Amino acid sequence: MSKGQGFGFGLGKMKELTDAIKKAQQVQEGAKKLQEELEQMEIEGEAGGGLVKVILSGNQEPLRVEIAPQLLTEGAEVLSDLVGAAMKDAYRKSTDTMRVRMEELTSGLGLPGM
Template sequence: MTGKGQGFGFGLGKMKELAEAFKKAQQVQEGAKQLQEELEQMEIQGEAGGGLVKVIVSGNQEPKRVEIAPDALAQGAELLSDLVTVAMKDAYNKSTATMRERMEDLTSGLELPGF
């Protein structure tokens, strides 16, 4: 027995690191709430056909609106349907990438000790 009072293998240094990690985690949690609000307010635009069809979604993929240029109507229903689908995918991919980037920014520097 060493008598250094380290119980459970956690020395004071580890406890301090753990306290810092909890503090950072709390900051991340607060940042996540703020980020969620920002994402809801964002407008991310996907488009197709050189801008003939635009789909606008929020940062968390909530559909906001679709804009269809008058010229797109002349393309016929089938092509128009394809353009809307492509624009939706574009908007979705952009919003997903934006969300991922923002989450990485938020969690960078969060290192849990001993893990």
């Protein structure tokens, strides 16, 4: 180790490290806020022209299923198919929402791979 060089970190490297730490803190704070927001969201998937609705939280936690009364006479197979389709719709919408919100969180931070 040469005199005055410390551990090989120049001032430029220290600034880069400080900037990286600040970005990581921003992402961590944003992720915590986003997690809280997602918990409060209700994302609705539907099938059968709205006769079946599945509602998930933004974190994909099932909240409730709504089935139109007139659909109950259609039989178990039809009902099962529509509930499954509504679940897939809600899941797709929730993953799209999470992806968009994460992109918003990380945009402008210059994080590699984001």
